[in-house]
Amino acid sequence: MRVRATILQTPRPGELQVLEDRLLTIDGSGAITAIGRGGRAEADSVPPDVELPPDVVLVPGLVDTHVHAPQWPQLGTGLDLPLEEWLLAHTFPLEARYADEAFARRVWADLVPTLLANGTTTAVYYGSIHEPATVALAETCVEHGQRALVGRVAMDHPDATPHDYRDAGPTAGIEASARSIEAIRALPGANGLVSPIVTPRFIPACTDPLLAGLGELAAATGTTVQTHCSESDWEHTNVVNRCGRTDAAALDGFGLVGEHTVLAHATHLDDRDRSLLAARGAGVSHCPLSNVYFSERVFELRSALAAGVRVGLGTDIAGGPDPSLLAQCGHAVGASRQLARGGPGAPVDGRAGVDPVVDITTAFWAATVGGAELAGLPVGLLEVGRPFDAVAVDLGPSGLGVWDEVDDWPRAFEKLVRLARLSDFTDVWVAGRRVAGRQAGEARRRTSTVG
């Protein structure tokens, strides 16, 4: 397949790369094998398979590094409660319903296509504790063509989980997680697209034997790990009181911090935590909208990058009430503005010489390259050797509606990241397969104004 388009992407934090009028060649496996000048196509005898209009641009597919799939039906509710109440009153009762595999499949069939339509070509998912529902989520990703890491949630601690929604014990939890890894790896079509990930919920919900056993399971099966880390005052304090050290250090002690470990939130990291994560090749899924509700501090993105910690972005569905990862870029800039002026848990301005303000290209880098490097996947940029995971965005009057009279490429890119939503996405591809996109002729401003 050949695609002619202008590419906007961010190879490094703060750097916008504009590649005008390129011709991409994609092989049968979905990998990009060549990127040439688009102009040559005109002389070719065979026109490209896809030729984007001049006001439609191509950006790398978005990598959402933190999604709780079972929480999809509660998106947007209960957000005036503290984390621990929200979990017990709303979230755990909902997640317990996924013992019903048919219910789970109805939810997955809505969630996965919706995220693809939002440009999320890769998602790092938490399932529930249920093996059939979790494997069905991986199946749904394969079916709809979404790149994904899918983890069965392990949790067994009687103090922080309800009696009807926890593993029977550490051994039962470890064995269930092991079976789910095998089942996901055995799915037809999963290879190279959908993989398992070891997923202890977070330290407060897990006993020490479960945590240690999951660390061993990850090492034995060559599986990466995701969990939550230092999300809120409550969680942070719970872990420090129980383990006598910070969340990051305690997880490391259980063998749960390694290359490409995805730690959600991590708003309470200190300098030693950052050094540890950098040394391990682990990193943080920064979920700025969710943090507004459930963290008592603002994640220090620039401090993390300066320390060599990997950083991606996450929606934290349903802790964050927006399915759009692109929207998280704006929230990340806003969070950094709050740090700059002395926000929650504030003493950051100038700390270690790091200016906390994040610009929109750095945020988009985290939503693409940063998330891919965090999760250990070869996506995030459109360049030779990587899979063709991409989103075509309409900047013209039928889409985002950039103002030619005032907008240059950097401004148009900032608008794209801040304002574009699924109705502006004409096409979404994963590994060269078109998996979503609006129908021809559909447009954002399809409202009828009776004037």
Next chain:
Amino acid sequence: MRVRATILQTPRPGELQVLEDRLLTIDGSGAITAIGRGGRAEADSVPPDVELPPDVVLVPGLVDTHVHAPQWPQLGTGLDLPLEEWLLAHTFPLEARYADEAFARRVWADLVPTLLANGTTTAVYYGSIHEPATVALAETCVEHGQRALVGRVAMDHPDATPHDYRDAGPTAGIEASARSIEAIRALPGANGLVSPIVTPRFIPACTDPLLAGLGELAAATGTTVQTHCSESDWEHTNVVNRCGRTDAAALDGFGLVGEHTVLAHATHLDDRDRSLLAARGAGVSHCPLSNVYFSERVFELRSALAAGVRVGLGTDIAGGPDPSLLAQCGHAVGASRQLARGGPGAPVDGRAGVDPVVDITTAFWAATVGGAELAGLPVGLLEVGRPFDAVAVDLGPSGLGVWDEVDDWPRAFEKLVRLARLSDFTDVWVAGRRVAGRQAGEARRRTSTVG
């Protein structure tokens, strides 16, 4: 006209009113003259003109109390800069272009229908300093049927405005504002729908004689007033240094704080300011998303309400990068969560006994009733005697997609407020006239998933 529908609305902060299956009668002037039980319609010989499907509900039209119309083309850009730099580098050069009335009309023809499509049935607009462009904005509102207050911006202070974008002096500014009031009042069709409003930009941009003269102009013409108040550390300090008192007190000294005065932001109010605003019948346009970027503090919504200060919500286009007023409701809850945990300028938790956390019904109240009372307009609720300004929202599978299995009315309402966007709005009416809404058969999930 008769409309059969279920109504969701918030007569008071924190109170959700569900009126299932009602029949509204609307007279030729667009006013609601009766609300009966919908069931009766089945026995009628004449069916209602509009019968909403069971999963489409009616909410009051949204009142956006702070919109800078000329900043529409820059929506979503420059948001990593402090206020004073953003104004000088981005905003004033753009606003200066509205000397070109043709450019202005192109922008208004895009802005007004887009806001209507977002459910904003009423907008309180800042124009630019230019009379023709400002009157053209009012004309555009009349043409598209949007309820509006439209103000020519007055600003003449050489220290905070560029030489090519300011009034020639106080007298010139006052006279231009006076002429714009007459011109807007004389527009055919404006009566009852579109009115002028006296609009000094803010104290730093205006000389004392201009401010005093505009106070006299408002009194002489019976016009309400809008301006900015205590938006940021920079503005707050500028005013205190120049006037020797707070922004609210200084504006009051110029005769600019009266019944239905709309003060944007007001994040730095103190107890005396709140008492003053309450005594005058004035209030605050709370713009929580904009405040993330340009204020150094979080507006204390509950403290304001407890003190009897009127409060509405505003997008602050383009200081806030989202045209949806509904989205501001979620941001208002988020801002209040940050206050609760000790956010920017924080010492609020428990101050004067006021718990800062705002729930979604209080936020929606501010977006409808609160804004209407702030601006002095008889909208915000669907009840007898008020204009039929309303939005029909699709909660079904072709729209928002509420989950019947888990959602009751309060949860469905929270989802509506947090998640519904223009593609879920099937109809928007102002004064009984259908002014926007998606075409029949169009739906939010119009993406083609190639599965």
